[in-house]
Amino acid sequence: MSSIGVAILGFAHGHGGAYLNRMKTFDDVRLVAGWDHDADRGKAGANQFGLEFEPHLEHLLARNDIDAVIVTCETNRHAGVVEAAAAAGKHILLQKPMATTLADCDRIIEAVDRSRITLQMAFQMRCDPSNQKMKELIDDGTLGKIGMMRRRHCINFLFNPDLPRSSAAWHIDPVANVGMFFDDAVHAADLLYWFLGKPVSVMAEIDNILTNIAPDDTGIAIYRFEGGAAAVLMNASVTLAGENTTEIYGDQGVLIQNWDDGVSTGFAPPGAAPLKLYRKGQPARWEEIALPIPAGHGERIAAVPRPWIDQLKAGAPPTVNARDGKVSVEMCLAAYTSAREGRRIHV
Numbered sequence: 001m002s003s004i005g006v007a008i009l010g011f012a013h014g015h016g017g018a019y020l021n022r023m024k025t026f027d028d029v030r031l032v033a034g035w036d037h038d039a040d041r042g043k044a045g046a047n048q049f050g051l052e053f054e055p056h057l058e059h060l061l062a063r064n065d066i067d068a069v070i071v072t073c074e075t076n077r078h079a080g081v082v083e084a085a086a087a088a089g090k091h092i093l094l095q096k097p098m099a100t101t102l103a104d105c106d107r108i109i110e111a112v113d114r115s116r117i118t119l120q121m122a123f124q125m126r127c128d129p130s131n132q133k134m135k136e137l138i139d140d141g142t143l144g145k146i147g148m149m150r151r152r153h154c155i156n157f158l159f160n161p162d163l164p165r166s167s168a169a170w171h172i173d174p175v176a177n178v179g180m181f182f183d184d185a186v187h188a189a190d191l192l193y194w195f196l197g198k199p200v201s202v203m204a205e206i207d208n209i210l211t212n213i214a215p216d217d218t219g220i221a222i223y224r225f226e227g228g229a230a231a232v233l234m235n236a237s238v239t240l241a242g243e244n245t246t247e248i249y250g251d252q253g254v255l256i257q258n259w260d261d262g263v264s265t266g267f268a269p270p271g272a273a274p275l276k277l278y279r280k281g282q283p284a285r286w287e288e289i290a291l292p293i294p295a296g297h298g299e300r301i302a303a304v305p306r307p308w309i310d311q312l313k314a315g316a317p318p319t320v321n322a323r324d325g326k327v328s329v330e331m332c333l334a335a336y337t338s339a340r341e342g343r344r345i346h347v
Contacts, residue, residue, distance in 0.1 A: 004312055005066045007033045009057070009081050010073025011045030012170055013095050015122065015301050019070055020049045022302040029309060035060045037073065041167070057081070061088035068312060070122075071095060074176040075183075079104035079111075082119070086111040092119040093308050097186040098325035100178050102333065105326040112322045120308050121320040123190045127303040129291045130257055130274040131191065134246065137255055137277070138195055144252025144280070146196060149231040151246050153188040153261065154239035158211045172214035179215035181206045182332045185235035187261075189328040190320070191246070192223060192231050198327055199223035199231070203344050204335035210238040221335040223347075233335075243267065254278040256286075259293050261300060268293045 006029055008016055023029045033052040036042025046053035054060040061069075061084055068091035071081050078099045085092055092112075098121065099105045112119045125131050137143055158180065163169060170176045177183050192199070206219035218236040225231070246257040256276050259268035268274075273288035294300050311318060330347055338345040 002313075003028050003030055004068055004309060005030045005032045006068050006070065007035065007060055007066045008045075008051070008070045008072060009035050009060075009085065010071065010077070011036050011041050012074045013072040014168065015095060016070060016072035017049070018298055018301040019072075019093070019122075019305045023305050023309070024049075026306070026309060028313065030065070032066050033060055033063070037077070057084055061085060061090060066090060068092065074170050075178070076100045076104075076176050079107040082108045083111040086115040086117050086119070089115065089117060091117045091312055093122055093305070094119055094325065095122050096190070096325070096328070097182060097332070098322070098329050100176075100182075102326065102330060105322075105329055109322045109326065118312070118318050119322045120311065120318040121190075121322075121325040122304050123187060123320055124300045124304050125187050125191050125261065126194060126320060127307060128260070128294075128300055130260060130293075133275060133289060133291060134248065134255055134257060135195060137253075138248065142253050142277070142279070143248060143250030143255060145227070146229045146248060146250045148229065148249045149192065149196065149247065150234070151188045151191060151231070152234045152242065152244050153185060154234070154236045154242040154244055155184055156237070156239055157184070158214055158217050158237040159240065164213055174215045178333075179206070179336070180237040181216050181219035181235055181335065184237060185219060185221070185233060185335075186328045186332050188233050188235060189331040190324075192233065193324070193327050193331065195248070196225045196229055196231060197227075199225050199331060199347050201344050201346050202331065202334050202338050204338040206336060206339040219335065219339070221338070223331065241267065252280045261297065
């Protein structure tokens with residue numbers, strides 16, 4: 001495909017706007033139309049991005065000038081929308097989390113398997129140069145056997161006093177989106193899965209600590225992996241500021257990442273290096289690894305569409321497919337079960 005016609009299905013999730021704004025600059029993409037079950041929101045969103053608004057999903061999906069769709073409706077609506085898009089033969093970029101239940105994840109997987117389309121999960125952390133470099137250093141053996149990993153993943157979302165009355169209020173609806181640990185820690189869960197594989201168990205604490213406007217605002221989960229490694233996932237939606245970090249400890253090296261994601265990005269000083277590496281057997285010092293640090297969180301989000309479009313044009317498989325998307329959902333839901341029941345949960 002030399003030029004790809006794209007539509008957006010739902011204007012609920014704010015990341016959709018970042019994707020559309022970035023794709024406006026692509027000469028190999030035609031932004032065609034938008035749909036939303038909320039007609040007023042859909043019309044406003046379509047008007048904002050210069051799209052044709054289509055009030056009927058089946059009519060939009062029947063159009064021959066649309067090759068692919070971005071699904072950014074509320075999380076609990078993902079399965080039904082993906083089933084319709086896959087049946088219509090449209091390639092899909094699906095916003096995280098994949099779905100609110102494992103049953104809906106399975107519906108999505110089955111819909112993709114029945115079709116000839118590809119589904120790519122929209123995990124911007126996999127598009128970040130520093131995360132990609134960490135993955136490379138894990139896979140090439142630089143760090144040796146991994147013993148422990150820690151991810152601090154924090155945002156300030158729940159400190160917005162107008163949130164319950166805003167267009168983003170669905171994020172704190174347990175039916176539409178489970179909870180804030182589920183909504184945001186799913187990114188970090190996918191990162192752990194990408195780096196270490198699928199975990200075998202989890203122990204967690206998830207609760208409201210500083211606010212009461214969402215089902216939860218803070219969570220800590222400890223995952224164990226088949227090779228024995230442990231990983232700590234710290235997530236809060238009530239951090240005024242932060243230095244979101246990833247720490248990886250191996251028997252041949254240690255890798256520390258800073259200035260990553262969310263509230264952390266804007267605090268990076270000029271010339272800061274996002275990664276530092278300590279190697280066993282080398283002089284006792286940190287090696288700084290200079291890589292670009294995005295100017296803000298929006299730049300990280302906007303990095304998602306380009307590799308997706310390139311994948312579609314090349315006919316290549318997705319880098320994060322539907323089965324991958326289910327893993328991070330399972331990891332987060334298992335953490336909730338552990339916190340609720342006070343015991344280790346096998347994943």
